Amino acid sequence: MRNIRLFWQIFPTCVGITLFALGVASWLASTTAHSFYLDLLKNDIRERALLIGSTISKYSSGDQGILEDFVRQAGRQSATRITVIDASGVVLADSNEDYKLMDNHASRPEIEQALRGEVGYAVRPSRTLGQAMLYAAIPLELNMPGHKGALRLSLPVTAVEAMLGALRWKLIGIGLAVTLISALLSLYSARRISRPLEVMKRGAEQLTKGRIDQLVQISSEHMSLEMAGLAGSLNQMAEEINRRIRIIIQQRNELEAVFSSMADAVVAIDAEKKVIRMNQAAANLFALSSEVVKGKAVQGVIRNTYLLELIDFTLAHNTQQEQKVTLFNGTEPVILQVHAVPLRDELNKSMGVLLVMNDLTKLNRLENIRQDFVANVSHELKTPITAIKGYVETLLDGALEDQDNARRFLDIVVRQANRLDAIVEDLLTLSRIEDRGNTEAIALQATDVGQVLESALQTCAVHADARNIVVQIDSDESMIALINQPLLEQAVINLLKNAIGYSPAGSLITLRCTSSKNERGEDFVHLSVIDNGPGIAKEHLPW
Numbered sequence: 001m002r003n004i005r006l007f008w009q010i011f012p013t014c015v016g017i018t019l020f021a022l023g024v025a026s027w028l029a030s031t032t033a034h035s036f037y038l039d040l041l042k043n044d045i046r047e048r049a050l051l052i053g054s055t056i057s058k059y060s061s062g063d064q065g066i067l068e069d070f071v072r073q074a075g076r077q078s079a080t081r082i083t084v085i086d087a088s089g090v091v092l093a094d095s096n097e098d099y100k101l102m103d104n105h106a107s108r109p110e111i112e113q114a115l116r117g118e119v120g121y122a123v124r125p126s127r128t129l130g131q132a133m134l135y136a137a138i139p140l141e142l143n144m145p146g147h148k149g150a151l152r153l154s155l156p157v158t159a160v161e162a163m164l165g166a167l168r169w170k171l172i173g174i175g176l177a178v179t180l181i182s183a184l185l186s187l188y189s190a191r192r193i194s195r196p197l198e199v200m201k202r203g204a205e206q207l208t209k210g211r212i213d214q215l216v217q218i219s220s221e222h223m224s225l226e227m228a229g230l231a232g233s234l235n236q237m238a239e240e241i242n243r244r245i246r247i248i249i250q251q252r253n254e255l256e257a258v259f260s261s262m263a264d265a266v267v268a269i270d271a272e273k274k275v276i277r278m279n280q281a282a283a284n285l286f287a288l289s290s291e292v293v294k295g296k297a298v299q300g301v302i303r304n305t306y307l308l309e310l311i312d313f314t315l316a317h318n319t320q321q322e323q324k325v326t327l328f329n330g331t332e333p334v335i336l337q338v339h340a341v342p343l344r345d346e347l348n349k350s351m352g353v354l355l356v357m358n359d360l361t362k363l364n365r366l367e368n369i370r371q372d373f374v375a376n377v378s379h380e381l382k383t384p385i386t387a388i389k390g391y392v393e394t395l396l397d398g399a400l401e402d403q404d405n406a407r408r409f410l411d412i413v414v415r416q417a418n419r420l421d422a423i424v425e426d427l428l429t430l431s432r433i434e435d436r437g438n439t440e441a442i443a444l445q446a447t448d449v450g451q452v453l454e455s456a457l458q459t460c461a462v463h464a465d466a467r468n469i470v471v472q473i474d475s476d477e478s479m480i481a482l483i484n485q486p487l488l489e490q491a492v493i494n495l496l497k498n499a500i501g502y503s504p505a506g507s508l509i510t511l512r513c514t515s516s517k518n519e520r521g522e523d524f525v526h527l528s529v530i531d532n533g534p535g536i537a538k539e540h541l542p543w
Contacts, residue, residue: 010193014186015179022175030168037160038134042121045136048078049153056084056151057141068093080153081133084140085111087148105152110137114150123157132157196227200234265336265357268343269311273298276352285327285334285357307338307355314340314353324360335360380423384416391416429487444482449525450475452485453511456492460500468506471496475513481525495529502533 075095089106
């Protein structure tokens with residue numbers, strides 16, 4: 001059944017009750033008045049009939065003309081139609097019409113009752129006069145054959161009908177006025193009852209929509225005691241819900257911030273193996289949108305068999321699991337350290353699984369690079385150390401006595417020691433370059449940056465000529481900056497060699513140096529190596 005508003009339940013009901021009561025009262029008043037006036041007419045016409053009944057009985061045995069004259073004269077004086085009927089229903093005289101032309105009246109209801117010795121009444125339209133008439137017939141003793149008859153008197157009831165019609169119009173006018181007043185009062189009462197409920201409804205809707213910033217306060221003025229109590233309870237409930245919602249929103253925002261900022265990939269899965277949430281790191285790992293996967297089956301999101309088995313095992317045994325899993329993102333393997341933790345509700349019942357996946361790919365790659373680097377450095381260090389150790393041992397074994405060989409051996413030892421010193425210096429330089437925060441140990445000096453670019457160009461000129469690559473310098477004149485010339489020159493050389501190695505043969509490379517100021521007015525120098533190569537891969541960039 002369709003629900004309707006409280007206003008439309010109260011207002012039409014009150015108006016309907018009023019109309020029904022007025023209708024019943026009007027009907028009773030009109031019917032009572034009609035019966036009352038009709039009874040008065042009946043008594044009046046019956047009295048008239050009894051008054052002239054004895055006189056008509058005397059004239060009935062005489063000349064027919066005398067009877068007819070008396071009936072006409074009596075009818076005009078009393079403004080009443082008088083009709084005399086014998087026992088067979090034949091009209092003997094009539095005050096208004098020619099009795100000879102009138103129909104037999106034996107079948108008329110009032111005549112039938114009068115012929116049976118009773119007083120008969122009837123109200124019906126007269127076929128001769130064309131208006132509603134009240135008929136009253138009394139028994140009549142005739143001084144003629146048959147000795148019985150009926151005396152019927154009739155009066156028009158149009159006056160009564162007119163009076164009753166006027167009464168009906170008055171009742172209708174009074175009813176309309178009462179109905180209008182009742183409708184206004186019902187409207188006022190219905191609005192007074194329904195308006196606070198509508199305000200309460202809007203306030204509840206704002207709460208359901210989470211619009212705690214637009215909380216509706218319900219005023220209890222001009223309310224009934226019960227409604228005011230309900231409004232106060234709703235206001236108190238709204239304030240409490242508002243407070244709790246704010247706490248929940250704050251906690252949710254905190255969790256959302258933590259969840260979104262986590263570098264590890266995190267996926268929350270419910271007991272039905274559907275994805276609840278997925279942070280951006282997990283979305284990037286599986287190349288999916290974190291919003292699209294909500295509510296989808298985990299089998300359609302995670303296609304790795306080991307991960308699915310780990311989820312099933314954690315759900316089945318409700319215990320924490322840890323495992324290394326390898327994914328293939330295209331052709332590159334991705335090594336993950338996966339932690340599967342059961343999700344529990346407030347009753348400590350299992351409600352799903354939380355997957356936390358730590359990407360070990362870069363760490364393993366760095367570990368391999370470190371191992372290769374240590375192996376290469378060890379090899380590079382071992383060669384001069386082995387040579388120095390060998391020649392020193394030879395000298396200690398007696399080669400010092402041989403001047404020529406001793407000098408030659410010492411020269412070799414010096415060269416290997418210089419080589420060893422160069423390797424160590426390179427390692428220290430590499431360490432200083434990679435340590436971005438440690439600038440105190442690097443000596444800075446005001447130097448023309450253009451000289452650094454010229455030195456780097458001269459160093460790489462042979463490599464550039466071999467590939468028919470033109471290297472040009474685009475720099476402002478006298479660009480002075482606080483720099484460490486050897487380190488900066490080495491960095492530019494590295495970039496320039498990389499550009500030469502990856503640029504197409506016969507292309508152009510530009511070394512550009514420009515200056516600018518930041519918002520605080522500090523001077524900055526920008527060095528750029530512009531080439532036509534593929535550029536540095538995104539995963540190798542620091543930002």
